[in-house]
Amino acid sequence: MNVLPSQMESMQRTVAEPADESDAAGRILLSVFELLDRCGIRYCVLHGYEAFPQRVKSDVDCVIDPRVTPGQIFALLHRNKASLGAEVVRHRGYYFVLACRNSDGSHSFLTLDLAIDCQLDGLPFYSGYEVLDGRRRHHRFWVPAAHIEFGCLLARSVAKAALSDARAQKLSSLYRQDPAGCARQVVRFWGMQSSGLIISAARSGDWRDVTERLSDLRTELRRRRITRAPLRFAADNLRAFANRMSRLVRPEGLSVVLLGPDGAGKSSLIEALSGRLDAVFSCSDCWGFAPALHRLLNRRRHPTDRPHALPSRSLLTSLVRAAYWFFYYTLGYVMLHVARARSTLVLYDRHFVDILVDAKRYRYGGPRWITRLIWRVMPKPDLIVLLDAAPEVLQSRKQEVSFEETTRQREAYLSLARTMANAHVVDASQTPEQVACDVSEVILRHLAARVARRRRVEARRSRDAGYAAASTIGGQVLQAAKEK
Numbered sequence: 001m002n003v004l005p006s007q008m009e010s011m012q013r014t015v016a017e018p019a020d021e022s023d024a025a026g027r028i029l030l031s032v033f034e035l036l037d038r039c040g041i042r043y044c045v046l047h048g049y050e051a052f053p054q055r056v057k058s059d060v061d062c063v064i065d066p067r068v069t070p071g072q073i074f075a076l077l078h079r080n081k082a083s084l085g086a087e088v089v090r091h092r093g094y095y096f097v098l099a100c101r102n103s104d105g106s107h108s109f110l111t112l113d114l115a116i117d118c119q120l121d122g123l124p125f126y127s128g129y130e131v132l133d134g135r136r137r138h139h140r141f142w143v144p145a146a147h148i149e150f151g152c153l154l155a156r157s158v159a160k161a162a163l164s165d166a167r168a169q170k171l172s173s174l175y176r177q178d179p180a181g182c183a184r185q186v187v188r189f190w191g192m193q194s195s196g197l198i199i200s201a202a203r204s205g206d207w208r209d210v211t212e213r214l215s216d217l218r219t220e221l222r223r224r225r226i227t228r229a230p231l232r233f234a235a236d237n238l239r240a241f242a243n244r245m246s247r248l249v250r251p252e253g254l255s256v257v258l259l260g261p262d263g264a265g266k267s268s269l270i271e272a273l274s275g276r277l278d279a280v281f282s283c284s285d286c287w288g289f290a291p292a293l294h295r296l297l298n299r300r301r302h303p304t305d306r307p308h309a310l311p312s313r314s315l316l317t318s319l320v321r322a323a324y325w326f327f328y329y330t331l332g333y334v335m336l337h338v339a340r341a342r343s344t345l346v347l348y349d350r351h352f353v354d355i356l357v358d359a360k361r362y363r364y365g366g367p368r369w370i371t372r373l374i375w376r377v378m379p380k381p382d383l384i385v386l387l388d389a390a391p392e393v394l395q396s397r398k399q400e401v402s403f404e405e406t407t408r409q410r411e412a413y414l415s416l417a418r419t420m421a422n423a424h425v426v427d428a429s430q431t432p433e434q435v436a437c438d439v440s441e442v443i444l445r446h447l448a449a450r451v452a453r454r455r456r457v458e459a460r461r462s463r464d465a466g467y468a469a470a471s472t473i474g475g476q477v478l479q480a481a482k483e484k
Contacts, residue, residue: 024108026053044135059111066116089447105437109279122236147181150174168207175202253340257351260387261409263397272436282343289350290328312365333379357412387428
């Protein structure tokens, strides 16, 4: 299928806004579907589309034309981010997360889990062409034919050993639309005895016997699919393992250091950020400063409500502690890298960089050039966010140090931030919710830039290797976007 000139030209047009009753994710979703339709790229939503676009409760699973590569899809979404009203902030293969900022400062997310086949955990159920050739129009997007949707939903439910009442009702509804076609799909995956049980359940709407035998049905399904295409099963699992290993090279998580004098609201920000970025990261974690040596030795701790009350340590002790900090933040970076490879958002409420401003808090009595040298050579965090506010605001929240010291620290943090390319200053005098919105925006802008940068590197490598896809539908879409 070729892309018509009119379709190429329309790629850069503003995508029409969907109905106002849609939520933000739904509006983005319909805009993406309209863009794909304009460019002649076939797609098909596999399941869970009944509430679209009013509610998009989870990932949107779609089969996409196998001739379109992930890089070409990203180029299309990135090129049209203004008309879509959202941009890609996470991208791995055919998996995309798009984000937009709402009028109130909050963010909405759309997760597109695209695939060229209908499969689960390396088990192939339907080829992409089989799904796309029989697709049907549902309102403003495309869904599978009833018997294909029935087969996909049934196979995935059994493979997951999870058949809820809602899924059972949906299966019976699809079966009533095409009994003969759905029965053929059951026989495709199971033997005669199991097929009879499932068809009887679909016809009657009573799935209790099937639910009780889910474990046996899952085993039979896996055995039949693996023995039918063992080489493909092995190749798909090997490819999945390679993708997991690639995250060690290109981690999708993020490390963010939060800086600011006492009273800047770092703890409140971490609490307000909870749950805001769940669509982008697998999990989040809060890390602090390197554990003190007395904790490792189970020695008595000093109170921290007066951080400047205790004298600085001796030169020798300070040098020992500086060496410990150096090894902790360099060799310990492996732990951080593993967390980032698992798509974790790591937030630091205290970090080594704080010593550069407030060495007295950590009772460091050694030369300052040593701490500056450690900071220069140690691995850096991905982002540094300085929470800045007037000294009067900071003192109204906490009075652990004097007003003069708060003023000095604020100026020192601002001066330090100006020397760091990855530092961002956020107004901390706002409410915790407003600060969380601004910090979320900083994180999402960084993620979007990182995705775009990685895609440019991959595209450059592909060109250098001589891999051109201009003859495919996706290549034509990408070429049209470049020409525009």
